[in-house]
Amino acid sequence: MTALDVIALVVLAVVGVRLVEAARSSVEARRKSLVVAQGLRPHHFLLALPVLAAIIATALALIQLPVLSFGWWQALGGVGNPAIGLTDQDLGILDVLIPAFFLGLLVVALPLLVAREEWVFRRGAEHRGAVSNIRRSVVFGLAHAVIGIPIGAALALSIGGLYLTWCYLRGWRATRSQSGALLESTRAHLAYNVTILVLVAVALALGL
Secondary structure, three states: OOHHHHHHHHHHHHHHHHHHHHHHHHHHOHHHHHHHHHOOOHHHHHHHHHHHHHHHHHHHHHOOOOHHHOOHHHHOOEEOOHHHOEEOOOOOOHHHHHHHHHHHHHHHHHHHHHHHHHHHHOOOHHHOOHHHHHHHHHHHHHHHHHOOOOHHHHHHOHHHHHHHHHHHHHHHHHHOOHHHHHHHHHHHHHHHHHHHHHHHHHHHHOOO
């Protein structure tokens, strides 16, 4: 086992602890989590599909460029996002158990996690101009590079940021309240992330 392998395992341990804490917080704030989850409708998932398709296509194109293909988690031998718990190491049964455990924690933690992201990145979009909202969407995407995904993939996630800003503004127009707008974008964000988790779970089950 190399030093990079050890560092990757330490990262997984830290991520695991953070996910446990996030899941616990989500359970403690279950009323808020339930309000978000119970408001999910089919259109939240259906609208997420073309957005995810655009993100994947854009990410695949951008990571062909040398600089944009870099991600620190990949450099450590990780695969995808460290929150999924995959590495290129042969850990035996842990290769299945760690991702399954992480995915389970993510499902529990997601309502609160996406609510926090919406508060940070979308709140107040109704008072900002188009350029400012686009810039904020790019920052939203690039923030994911900090957690380890390739820079090109993070840039592609700006498309998701734009979509969620649109959802927020749609909620604002419908409710004329910031809380209503945040609730709508949070639900859209939750459906978007749940769709990703389902795709990841299917890929893992099929051994892809």
